[in-house]
Amino acid sequence: xFTAIKRVRxxxxxxxVDNMTVNxxxxxxxxxxxxxxxxxxxxxxxxxxVKRKEIPKPDGxxxxxxxxxxxxxxxxxxxxxxxxxxxxxxxxxxxxxxxxGRSQRQxxxxxxxxxxxxxxxxxxxDLSKFFDRVNHDRLLSRLATKIxxxxxxxxxxxxxxxxxxxxxxxxxxxxxxxQGGPLSP
Numbered sequence: 001x002f003t004a005i006k007r008v009r010x011x012x013x014x015x016x017v018d019n020m021t022v023n024x025x026x027x028x029x030x031x032x033x034x035x036x037x038x039x040x041x042x043x044x045x046x047x048x049x050v051k052r053k054e055i056p057k058p059d060g061x062x063x064x065x066x067x068x069x070x071x072x073x074x075x076x077x078x079x080x081x082x083x084x085x086x087x088x089x090x091x092x093x094x095x096x097x098x099x100x101g102r103s104q105r106q107x108x109x110x111x112x113x114x115x116x117x118x119x120x121x122x123x124x125x126d127l128s129k130f131f132d133r134v135n136h137d138r139l140l141s142r143l144a145t146k147i148x149x150x151x152x153x154x155x156x157x158x159x160x161x162x163x164x165x166x167x168x169x170x171x172x173x174x175x176x177x178x179q180g181g182p183l184s185p
Contacts, residue, residue: 004077005029007182008070016069017051017165025070040075043151047072049163049170050178066164066178076159076182079152083183086146131184132176136160139177159183 008022015021020028029036039045050066057063068076084100091099096107111122139160140153147153160177163170177184 001074001078004074004081007077008074011073013070013073014051014053014067016067016072017048018069018071020070022070025074028071029074036071040155041151043154045075045155045158047075047155047159047162049165050180052164052166053180063179065180068159068178068181072159072162073182075155079156080182082152083143083147131179134177135175156183 005025008025012022036045048069050068053065053067054062055065088099094110096102096104096110114122136157140157143156144153159181161173163172164178165171
């Protein structure tokens, strides 16, 4: 959890729907950690909805982000750290997207090395709205193959379905992963 706190504080980031800042998190945790921990261990923790933020794209469109509360970012970061250790070794060595320690520059170097060794074609794919269309049941079923603790799976489902707050109203989430938190790109 200390690594997660360090990461969240280092990333800074905007407040979520509760308006708590990263700088307010340590004091909040000192006052409320026992209850938060108890709720997590008992499977009773309920994340707050994410705050909708529009980020302009270079091509003129917008990317919709879901900004979790700072506390939810902390908990998501702790989950993400464990998931990454479990799942990263199973990924292709040629996969560079959204992986710690991997970058665009490394992907380009790998592509260049293939060209220099005689390959003549490169494929580039961008799945339109992929993260907006992730099926929750399929994702959780896949996660359950390596995660035995049902509380963790239940908590991940709660994050997926916490909803999105737009202009003070919460819209439910039935599919997709809100982009902008540690559990999704």
